[in-house]
Amino acid sequence: MHTETVHVDGGAFxxxxxxxxxxxxxxxxxxxxxxxxxxxxRAVAAALADLGYVVGAxxxxxxLHPHWAAGHDDEGLAASIDLGSRFDFDTxxxxxxxALGRLAALPQVTGGTGVLGFCLGGSLAHVVAAVAEPxxxxxxxxxxxxxxxxxxxxxxxxxxYHFGGSDPYIxxxxxxxxxxxxxxxxxxxxxxxxxxGHAFHNFEAPRFHDPRxxxxxxxxxxxxxxxxxxxx
Numbered sequence: 001m002h003t004e005t006v007h008v009d010g011g012a013f014x015x016x017x018x019x020x021x022x023x024x025x026x027x028x029x030x031x032x033x034x035x036x037x038x039x040x041x042r043a044v045a046a047a048l049a050d051l052g053y054v055v056g057a058x059x060x061x062x063x064l065h066p067h068w069a070a071g072h073d074d075e076g077l078a079a080s081i082d083l084g085s086r087f088d089f090d091t092x093x094x095x096x097x098x099a100l101g102r103l104a105a106l107p108q109v110t111g112g113t114g115v116l117g118f119c120l121g122g123s124l125a126h127v128v129a130a131v132a133e134p135x136x137x138x139x140x141x142x143x144x145x146x147x148x149x150x151x152x153x154x155x156x157x158x159x160x161y162h163f164g165g166s167d168p169y170i171x172x173x174x175x176x177x178x179x180x181x182x183x184x185x186x187x188x189x190x191x192x193x194x195x196x197g198h199a200f201h202n203f204e205a206p207r208f209h210d211p212r213x214x215x216x217x218x219x220x221x222x223x224x225x226x227x228x229x230x231x232x
Contacts, residue, residue: 001016001017001018001019001046002016002017002019003015003016003017004016004017004056004102004103004106006058006095006098006099006102007098008094008095008098009094010063011062011063013058013059013060013062013066013095014058014059014062014066014067015056015057015058015059015099015102015103016037016042016045016056016057017054017055017056017103017106018045018046018048018049018054018055019049019054019108020049020050020051020052020053020054020231021050022052022232023108024054024108024109024110025052025053025054025108025109025110025111025231025232026052026053026054026109026110026111026112026113026114026135026229026230026231027053027054027055027056027100027103027104027106027109027112027113027114028048028053028054028055028056028113028114028115028116028225028229029055029056029057029058029096029099029100029103029113029114029115029116029128029134030044030045030048030055030056030057030116030117030121031057031058031060031096031115031116031117031118031120031121031122031124031125031128032057032058032059032060032061032117032118032120032121033080033118033119033120033121033199033202034070034080034081034083034084034087034119034120035068035069035070035072035076035080035202035205036059036061036065036067036068036069036070036080037057037058037059037067037068037069038068038069038070038204039069039204040202040203040204040205041057041118042057043203043204044118045057048116051222051225051231052231052232053225053229053231054103054106054108054109056099056102056103058095058096058099060087060092060095060096060120060124061083061087063088063091064083064086064087065083068080068083072202072204072205072206072207072208077207084120087120089123089124089144092120092124093124093127093128093131096115096124096125096128096132097128097131097132100113100115100128100132100134101132111229111230111231111232112134112135112136112229113134113135114134114135114136114137114138114157114225114228114229115128115129115132115134115136115137115138116137116138116139116140116221117138117139117140117142118140118141118199118201118202119140119141119142119143119198119199120142121140121142122139122140122141122142122143122145122162123139123142123143123144123145123148124142125137125138125139125142126139126142126144126145126148126151126155126159126161127144127148127151129151129155129157129159130151130152130154130155131154133156133157134157135157135228135229136157136158136159136160136224136225136228136229137155137157137158137159137160138159138160138161138162138221138224138225139159139160139161139162140162140201140217141162141163141164141167141169141170141198141199141200142161143169143170145161145178146170146174146175146177146178149177149178149181152181152182152185152188155187155188156187157187157228158187158188158189158224158227158228159187159188159189160188160189160190160191160220160221160224161178161182161188161189161190161191162190162191162192162193162201162217162220162221163175163178163190163191163192163193164192164193164194164195164196164197164198164200164210164213165192165193165194165195165196166194166195166196166197167196167197167198168197168198169198170198175192178190179192189220189224191216191217191220193210193212193213193216193217195210195212195213196210196212196213197210200213200214200217201213201214201217201218
């Protein structure tokens with residue numbers, strides 16, 4: 001792993017980058033949850049690098065708390081929710097677009113660059129897919145997706161959405177809004193793990209993690225990436 005610097009209006013922020021063993025591959029921008037670029041996001045990035053991708057994980061809370069990596073206890077959750085409430089979403093989209101461009105420009109990146117986000121990052125990935133034309137996009141339980149379904153008309157890349165059907169933060173009727181909006185769109189997949197709650201893939205957070213749902217969704221994600229952004 002090494003660290004790249006992404007320059008934007010107002011400053012610069014860090015983006016750790018994981019490179020596959022063969023040295024090159026398609027790019028994937030992994031967009032953080034409110035817990036920051038901590039052990040979970042780093043583990044996901046490393047797993048994707050093992051699959052053959054060059055993975056960048058930008059530090060999106062850099063304006064509020066650089067290098068934020070909260071624990072998954074009550075204190076860490078409360079502090080992360082506070083940071084998330086002060087995070088400027090539109091500026092975050094611009095930072096993600098800049099990070100995507102920096103990742104795509106790396107000499108190690110070949111074969112296109114996609115985005116994959118969790119929670120806050122799932123919402124950001126949805127918007128980035130609409131404004132930045134990545135090769136693929138994957139969004140895990142983005143709470144803003146239901147209110148931003150109109151952006152589907154601006155998304156031209158293969159896109160995959162994941163939700164938990166028992167998510168207290170994204171009611172099932174809101175997921176149904178997305179289901180109706182993606183119906184008939186051949187480039188879009190939507191998968192609901194009906195018994196799972198929010199952040200069910202986060203294996204660093206016992207209060208959220210649902211192993212069965214996590215394994216199912218991750219299998220679907222890996223298959224989707226292999227079909228639409230193959231790493232060789």
